[in-house]
Amino acid sequence: MRSLNPNLSDLPPHLYNLIYDNQMFTQLFPQDISGLTIGGVDGGYASRLFIGFDIFAFRAVAVFSTYTPEGIQKTTYYPTKTPPLEIAVSDVGLSLMDFENMGTIRRAITELQIASQVLEQSNKKLDILLLDGSPVIRKPLTKSRKILNYYQTYLSILSRLVLLARKQGIKMAWIVKDSRLNLFTKFLGQIIPFIVEEMSDILSLDYRRIIKRSRDMDLFYYLLEPNVRSMAYHRQFSISKQFNQEFTLYAYYLKTAPFDIPIRVELFQSIHRDQTDLTKEINFISEAILPVSQYNKNYGIPAPIVEADARAKIKKTEIDALFQLIRIRHPTPDLWFYRRKRAPWKF
Amino acid sequence: MAAIGTVVATPDSPSLENIEFIIDKNAQPQIERGQFVTIPKNKNQVVLGIITSIKKYNAYYETIDSSIHEISSRNYEAIFPIKEWENTLANAKPLGEINFTNERITRLKFPVSPGSKIYVASSSIVSKFLGLDKNGIYWGDLSSNNVKIRVSLSRLLRKHLAILAISGAGKSYAASILLEELHKTGSISVLVIDPHGEYSSMVPTNVENTNTKVIRGSFISIGIPELSAWEISEFIPEISVVQTRVLDNIISNIRKKNRNHYGLQDIIQIIDTSEKINVRTKEALIGWLYSLQRTHLFSTETSPNLSELFQPGKIVILDLSEITNLRSRSIIVLHFLSRLYYQRTRGEIPPSLFVIEEAHQFCPQGSRSISKRIIETIAREGRKFYASLCLISQRPVNLSVTALSQCNTNLILRIRNPYDQDFIGKTSEGIDRSTLKMIPDLEIGEALLVGEGINYPTFFRIRSRTFYNKVTSPDLETMADKYKEAWSVKRNTS
Ligand SMILES: Nc1ncnc2c1ncn2[C@@H]1O[C@H](COP(=O)(O)OP(=O)(O)OP(=O)(O)O)[C@@H](O)[C@H]1O
Ligand SMILES: [Mg+2]
Numbered sequence: 001m002r003s004l005n006p007n008l009s010d011l012p013p014h015l016y017n018l019i020y021d022n023q024m025f026t027q028l029f030p031q032d033i034s035g036l037t038i039g040g041v042d043g044g045y046a047s048r049l050f051i052g053f054d055i056f057a058f059r060a061v062a063v064f065s066t067y068t069p070e071g072i073q074k075t076t077y078y079p080t081k082t083p084p085l086e087i088a089v090s091d092v093g094l095s096l097m098d099f100e101n102m103g104t105i106r107r108a109i110t111e112l113q114i115a116s117q118v119l120e121q122s123n124k125k126l127d128i129l130l131l132d133g134s135p136v137i138r139k140p141l142t143k144s145r146k147i148l149n150y151y152q153t154y155l156s157i158l159s160r161l162v163l164l165a166r167k168q169g170i171k172m173a174w175i176v177k178d179s180r181l182n183l184f185t186k187f188l189g190q191i192i193p194f195i196v197e198e199m200s201d202i203l204s205l206d207y208r209r210i211i212k213r214s215r216d217m218d219l220f221y222y223l224l225e226p227n228v229r230s231m232a233y234h235r236q237f238s239i240s241k242q243f244n245q246e247f248t249l250y251a252y253y254l255k256t257a258p259f260d261i262p263i264r265v266e267l268f269q270s271i272h273r274d275q276t277d278l279t280k281e282i283n284f285i286s287e288a289i290l291p292v293s294q295y296n297k298n299y300g301i302p303a304p305i306v307e308a309d310a311r312a313k314i315k316k317t318e319i320d321a322l323f324q325l326i327r328i329r330h331p332t333p334d335l336w337f338y339r340r341k342r343a344p345w346k347f
Numbered sequence: 348m349a350a351i352g353t354v355v356a357t358p359d360s361p362s363l364e365n366i367e368f369i370i371d372k373n374a375q376p377q378i379e380r381g382q383f384v385t386i387p388k389n390k391n392q393v394v395l396g397i398i399t400s401i402k403k404y405n406a407y408y409e410t411i412d413s414s415i416h417e418i419s420s421r422n423y424e425a426i427f428p429i430k431e432w433e434n435t436l437a438n439a440k441p442l443g444e445i446n447f448t449n450e451r452i453t454r455l456k457f458p459v460s461p462g463s464k465i466y467v468a469s470s471s472i473v474s475k476f477l478g479l480d481k482n483g484i485y486w487g488d489l490s491s492n493n494v495k496i497r498v499s500l501s502r503l504l505r506k507h508l509a510i511l512a513i514s515g516a517g518k519s520y521a522a523s524i525l526l527e528e529l530h531k532t533g534s535i536s537v538l539v540i541d542p543h544g545e546y547s548s549m550v551p552t553n554v555e556n557t558n559t560k561v562i563r564g565s566f567i568s569i570g571i572p573e574l575s576a577w578e579i580s581e582f583i584p585e586i587s588v589v590q591t592r593v594l595d596n597i598i599s600n601i602r603k604k605n606r607n608h609y610g611l612q613d614i615i616q617i618i619d620t621s622e623k624i625n626v627r628t629k630e631a632l633i634g635w636l637y638s639l640q641r642t643h644l645f646s647t648e649t650s651p652n653l654s655e656l657f658q659p660g661k662i663v664i665l666d667l668s669e670i671t672n673l674r675s676r677s678i679i680v681l682h683f684l685s686r687l688y689y690q691r692t693r694g695e696i697p698p699s700l701f702v703i704e705e706a707h708q709f710c711p712q713g714s715r716s717i718s719k720r721i722i723e724t725i726a727r728e729g730r731k732f733y734a735s736l737c738l739i740s741q742r743p744v745n746l747s748v749t750a751l752s753q754c755n756t757n758l759i760l761r762i763r764n765p766y767d768q769d770f771i772g773k774t775s776e777g778i779d780r781s782t783l784k785m786i787p788d789l790e791i792g793e794a795l796l797v798g799e800g801i802n803y804p805t806f807f808r809i810r811s812r813t814f815y816n817k818v819t820s821p822d823l824e825t826m827a828d829k830y831k832e833a834w835s836v837k838r839n840t841s
Contacts, residue, residue, distance in 0.1 A: 063428070065428055067425075070425070071424060071425030071426070072424075072425065072426070072427075072428055075428035075431050081431070291426070292426050294422075295422055295423050295426050295427070303426040303427050306427070307427060307428060310406065317356060317357075321356065
């Protein structure tokens, strides 16, 4: 794609301000990560509706490995290798939508709490912390105070975490495995008229139709080659208020494995940093992510995320045991059971 | 004592049949298949189990597809904390519940809980469970539980013993340990039928050992005057009742003439010159008696006098290695076993053990052998008279089912032949599939004891010999060199 790398610095300001690179693609070089400690955080979540109350089970794990030229020197888990489940019961019957919002937000809170605790523990020497998913959770459309309160809690934990990471000099990035956004495709649609010459190859196709129907992932699956990232794009997120507008969120795509879709990386940056500084940091993080993501040509998720995911995941046997226990203690039929399995017929 | 692991919950564990547990990393070196473990239930009760299988598990390699081959493993393991997730899992079969207050062992009625800690069973619990006898025969060690396998002599031998394994697995070695122990106890007398002269080389040559006597085949003779016609006829499977009666007449006549110093030749002569016997009988009898004579086993006197040798604590080894003819060997076995057994039934000799090596030759299934009847008789009735058998064989399938099925205790060493394994599974009560599967993997000196002698089939290691000489058969190259040497000496001298 180097042959087709439009220069973006001549874009009109209203477009240029949305991005933080001067070119659409940046070639990267996987760095030697020996000596670095890279962490991953992920959470698991399971829930079930009972009659009269709802049950949520959460778990979040942080895992960090220190690398040497020979491979992993040491891996530490926080709080433990297999933390117990955290159980929450809500006794007001939630609507199905609220029930889902509740789960999502509380799971995110659990993850951020673990991440904060890891950062607070000074002895956990960390260089880079990767978190699973996107920090962006849209404000839920609900009247439930409880859920709105949880949402506020989420935002404040998130902002505290970002500040803490900066204070400690730890680089933090969120890794989105299956991006469904179309920020970039929209943006591309807008900038194409300005970069026509360079993009003539693409223009030979009916780009409007393609671009309109594509999501970022589809587009970058074709446009990016391994070890190449896209330009970083400014992502709107109402959290800026929490930071007094000081931090903004950037997102970019990074291709790690040749036959996997790219990952989306999101990170917060101070608006006071100058652009080359920011570019340097993005490249540093990317070049550290690459070596831990290149182990299979069909799969390119960073290893710390894979590992954290594996530990946080709540296994079916665990859920079954848990809900079985609850059913014994509170002999009411749970709603899923009620709806699906208690039907007197069988199709 | 530290726990060795934790019971995990899987679809089929913990149940009444199976307890799966994850082994602590530090405990791994001390865990073995066949080891006994306990799971405390409360202060007074533990569940006892035996480890039936051990496996390693790593979810990282669980869903390996073809694409993994593209990953250099160094790369994969350099990036992921794979070793952190290698787990060792084991399965234990629950055997019972031990109650310390009433000292009772009962069947497990309810599974243990997931998450329970699991421990190596103490030697006292295991000994009690297995019904070991602290004054019994010390045959070997269950080292993973720190238990000495001491088996009650009476339980081991009263209902006969069989030692079964492929050649070279250590049958004779195991039997020699038994002899060592019997020698120490000094209570019963033992006759060893040793077709290959293996036991004679185990006897100390440097010490004055008055309790073990080796009798070489070439020194054995059977005194014809001691035999009735019916006894002689047992050496001749083809003889008819009428013909035996004729022989009986002749022998009676000789005895009436007060002769008690006669041999086969004398009988042959009388038959030959007799005019009362018809020609066909005459020819048949003479032919058979000649064939007996050609064995050179018969004479006017029996030697040695086994009943005299047979004192409490004595071990008599009949070394038949010089006698290559199977029929001759069988004749010896028949004669001496019959004599000794008869005397035992009359209480003239101490309680006895008859150790028979290559038992499938002397007591075959499906084919005839001169010595088969007496061995089957002792197998069936010996218990009443405190005459016990120890049958040793590398081909259990070829061993008389009548005899083998009376051997209520089996010591099984390595067996590879699937027919033999199958056979053992069928004949040995109490061996389940998982136990049977372990038999081909046994190493030299490892054994499974099952049956009357022990409460539960137990794998253990035969102890080392202390008393008898260590015999190591020289390897093939050494033997070849020896032969060449001898050959060249011969050539040079001639
Ligand atoms: N428990 C043991 N400890 C040490 N060595 C052993 C043990 N058992 C057997 N051996 C050695 O293994 C070899 C074979 O043993 P042994 O002669 O007892 O086998 P076997 O089963 O009787 O064989 P065969 O069927 O040929 O008579 C011998 O050299 C013996 O010293
Ligand atoms: Mg042998």
